Amino acid sequence: MAGRRTQRVARSLRDVDGDKAMRAYLIRRLWQGGVAVLGALLIVFVAQRLAGDPVALLLPMEATAEDFAAMRASLGLDRPLPIQFIVFLRDAFTGDFGDSYQWQAPAMPLLLERLPATLELAFAGLVFALLLAVPLGVLSAVYRGRWVDRLAKVLALLGQAMPGFWVGLLLILYLAVRLQWLPAFGRDGPLHLVLPAIALGWYPVAAMTRTLRSSMLDILDSDYIRTGRVMGLPERTVIWRYALRNAAVPLATMIGVYFANMLGGAFVIEVVFAWPGVGRTVVDAVFARDFPVVQAGVVLSAVIFVVVNLLVDLSYGLIDPRIRHG
């Protein structure tokens, strides 16, 4: 009786310690994320100032020096740079990056409207990558050195050397134009998602496979797997249920990073497939010198990147208690 109670107290003490460590870790990560977003805003602000005088773009050719001065004052450009930066930050926190020159509408809402399309594409790309990487990673570890392993290696090499936009063009050429199996352009139902998702998900497959393969190799060597085998569990259960569950932890922690990277990669893939998302809009904005939209796009991707990574770190602690207590 007394023994059990001691155990319980000990356990709760351990949990308190763990919670404390977790909280400190969280606060540190939140702080780092905040600094990163602030840094992104600073870069955007500096770039905007480098871009030249916005007044010259806004005023007609025949404007006088007085017009310039008046315009500058009304935009707050006559104030010292640090003040301008603070004003910029204040506006940025309310999502105000000014109006798009081409669309005559606030830049950030314009992008947020297109964000679901981009998220959908990135998510589909991630699903494709995992569908390919998980079986490949597991099989190449189980059949180490055999043909599956070698195939995975070749695929990995090719995957990293073929840029996604080129894969996209080849997919359009062979699957859409030649065989006419799948639609190539636009966003109109799930079939339209297939080719862009493959083009986008193509690149991370190599790294994902490699990560899973090496953690799988470690796990397959461990005692509990040997125990499972000795106990006569079917090999399939040992591999897919017991080994994969632990071997997937390193991969799971990388998923968020890949997802965030895919949001960046989507910029190019969206152009290839005429996908109406954030990326294509920002690329168009670059051509049109539509600066508010470009700025909003960069800040939006930085914020998403930081938030996704933060969520990944949180889930890491949940998946693997060793991190929480470490």
Add this chain to the structure above:
Amino acid sequence: MPVVSCTVLGLVLLCAVAGPWLAPHEASEIALAESMTPPFWRSGGSLAYPLGTDMLGRDILSRIIAGARVSVTVAAYAIALSGGLGAALGISAGYFGGVADALISRLIDIQMSIPAIPLAMLFAAVLPPGEGMVITIIVLTYWTWYARIVRGEVLSLREREFITVARVAGVSSPMILIRHLTPNVLNTLLVLATLQFGSVIVFEAGLSFLGLGIQPPQVSWGGMLADGRNFIEVAWWLITMPGLAIMASCLASNVLGDWLRDTFDPKRRLT
């Protein structure tokens, strides 16, 4: 494998250096009568245009050779500058620690929290387009690569005996950095630079494909893909050939980089 890689990379370098003498045609030579000639092994193709021609009758092979020059030039500057900057910051952060390390590490964090392509868009909107802009964007994106890895290496090197001995013997900090630390990270730098070559080629091709990188009349592989995209239904070779050039260069650089890394660090070979 490394032999094949070196051959491919050698070929790319040769095209970059001696391109104008190797190419069968002038890269921008227009021959409308020959427009959309397929590669020589297809009916209608001819050996005068081994890889076919584009909509203006320009020779694809000659344009790929001309594109190699742009890719290699951009890669050379980008690698030297990002490697130099990244290594200098990484070594300083790792060796001096304290405030310098905190500052540089934060800078790396910030840089890495902005995805590369959107950041490239920002600079593309600000800077005048062309080779200079592409190099700037690549340097600003890739220096963290070098800085992070070199910092890590220096952190562990710093604790090693030979550095402690040098410090006790009264060797000055700049001397330790240059004579004792830098030579020990050279292998790492070489591996990173080799791997970066392929990565830079893909990055530059992507920017040029979007129309934000190398501008016509300069020839680039990415630009060729963008041109070919409009004729995807009639001329498969326009999007296939430049892509193969990108893939071959990148593949060669990745294979060689991996091989160098395994050679310098035999422990990795076992896994």
